[in-house]
Amino acid sequence: MTTTRDYEINSTTISSLDLSVLNPSSEKQEIKMELFESGQLDITIEELDFSQKIRNPHKILLDDSPKIVKTVISGNTIKFYGANGTLLGTENIPIPNHSDLVKIIKDIGKDFSSEDINDVITTMQGHHLIDNLEEFIKDLEQDNNHLQRSSGSPITIIEQGDNFVTLRMPLNNIEPAMSQESVLLIDKTLNKIVGTRIYSNNQLLQSTFFGYNKGEVQSLNAIKTIQKIQLLSGNEIDMISYSKIDDMEFNLNL
């Protein structure tokens, strides 16, 4: 995944202090994720160099401290490795168990083959799972109780057109302590999520857009996020993050 951070700057008069948080940057990471039947989620992140990397031309002596080039999250432990595989540090972190996600995948697995599910996850496309999204949405409308948790608010359909359906979902459905709301845009022709927005007290916090390859394997290849960032002056600015995903592969063994 290659990610570039940039900003929308309309003003030509930005103070040097504000400018200090607006330097563009880019990074490339190879990410491996493993979800186990126990609900344990392991992730390995490798930092990669690449030719188009943005390098800010600072005129100071280089940092000679050991850099993290590989991060391994396993169980409740995160380990950091430097060049040549040197272990730089180990920390305990509170990683939640994802047995709910395993259960969902297992439920899907009752009716579909592992190959189908692998294909679905790779393409982020639901046509294997639901034949008709409109029927699915209709069920969603009729059976709101099914979707409402005791502590949460229901998912509501706020708009439905020929090609898109827009859902509104309070995040306290997911985590009771969260007060934000999300709006999700589903492309009915692709059966894919194409965007989300997050609100807090009706104030837009961030927008995220998903894009897909147009070839034979329509896998996720783009995530664009626009997020309000407060500058040191108190002014706000839109930070834009582009993440290009290459060679996404999923392997599921149920």
Next chain:
Amino acid sequence: MKKIIQKISLLLIFTFSALNANAQDRNVAWVHGLDGDASSWQHYERIFNDERKLNNLRTTYNTDNGITNAANQVINSMNMRYGNSASGANNPQNLGIGHSMGGLMLRDADRSTGSGTKKFGGYITVTSPNYGAPISNSLIDGSVERAAQNACNKIADGPLSQVFSLPWGIVSNLATNVLCDQFIDNDLVQGLQGTPVTNNDLKVGSPTIDAINDYDSNLPRISIWGEENSPVHWRMISSNLYGNDTKFVNMVNTARGLYNGFYVYNTSLAVVTGVAGFWNPFAWGFTATYIYRATQWKKGRNWIDDSENIWSSLIKTTRTEPQTYWVNTWIPCAYPPRIEVELRSVKRTPDIDCGEWKWVQRTRNISVNYPSDGLLPQYTQELQGIPAGNRYKVSGANHLEVRNMTTDGNGVDETAVEFRRIFNRTDWFNTN
């Protein structure tokens, strides 16, 4: 010919004798800075006391009442230590060595004394704010406080989105509040800020700084400046907290790794749950939640990455320069409606290039960091109006560790190396 050789021999013997006599009698005042005391110069005073047999003065000055008040204390301490006489405190062979504000105290003592009563025949300023300390200006105009608040918010956003209670212990001895507090609102900066009187004196453009620089000294002078490695701010804080310039840097690197780990972890989950939503629509809520959390953690990670730029901007060692770079951009084809506006009015016609990745070259002004010792830019540490050969640099030194460069663990005492070069000069600074 024989007579000439004898004359040369006699001259050499006389010269060495005179130098030896000077070395025996050379009074040297080691003057500390704002955050220091009598112990600040202990390391080098001891080294060169043994090596050069100097007649040292190392005491504590009260720096609470401004530069001139502290300079007068230096004058008084010289009189008390060596006696207010031509062969004592007023001896033109007396050398002053001042760290940070101590260098300004020496310069102010030079300015305020006349011929015959000058306490020093020459002096060395070490990482001194010769033209003012820009951090004082940033403290006075509130920039430092705003930056600290901004830092604390960004560091807290990730843990808060993950519903961790704050302050959250990122790594051992480093909680969210500690990281942002150490950045700016810490004892170090408070100590370096000093009292309002001294802070006002130290700011760029203060009447005292201007008066010192308006004075045209004819004494031999040397300035030593420190150039720290990136990340300059964490290294200086590390020297303050742990007595070496690496431990805190490693802790911050670990903290950065943790924030990055949570960012990637949440991004990965967002992708998986985005699919699972077609089976159980609650998973779409997870998608939004994970994406939100990912960006909140990323905000903290980005702040860690930007913190050196921010700090450099506060100490005013940055320049705004144009940079040309490439961004791989992508335009979405569909936009979720915004609930704060009329839904039906937000439909857009898809961009002709939507859905395609496209490299775009951009040029805009960025903030470029220039050399400093982590607190003072090179341009204020280096004294102007002296020969270029009178400017020395201690490489890899921050504002605090320059007083003892054995603490960085590389086996080289870089400050001692520079002092030896100065003391071995063949001019007034020779102490052989």
